[in-house]
Amino acid sequence: MGVKYNREYKEIVEDFMKAILQIDDxxxxxxxxxxxxxxxxxxxxxxxxxxxxxxxxxGLGTSRTIAVGSGQIRYNPSKHTIQVTDARDVVRIVNLV
Structure with a gap:
């Protein structure tokens, strides 16, 4: 399946790193x-x-949801986003296009 994106990969990863860091653990x-x-x-x-x-x-190319600590990472192919949540709330949305 694969994660589809149109932004510079480096920019996506930078945003993704910041989002992951919002998960307390x-x-x-x-x-x-x-x-x-x-x-x-x-x-x-x-x-x-x-x-x-x-x-x-x-990993999101084969599994749309992956647990990280007490949070979750979700790929939404129809919206071209990666949603990062902590134990309670959405903490960041990473745009792929």
Missing amino acids: CYDAFEMEQKEWLELAPEEQRAYLRTLADDLFY
Whole structure:
């Protein structure tokens, strides 16, 4: 199936990384505790988030919903968006076109 997009991939990933970071326990995806995550330098956190954003982007091509920590990532092909939610609310929508 694949995720369809028309924006620069780099821009999408940047927005996606910011959105993932809004999930309070996004570090769960790396099997880390909060303390471990907070001990990482900002550039190390960015590297982890970049890898996760890439992996999730391609994973959404086969599964429209993927759990990340207490949140969820949902691909909506009809609206060309990726919706990021935390445990309670939508925290960010990433536009793909």
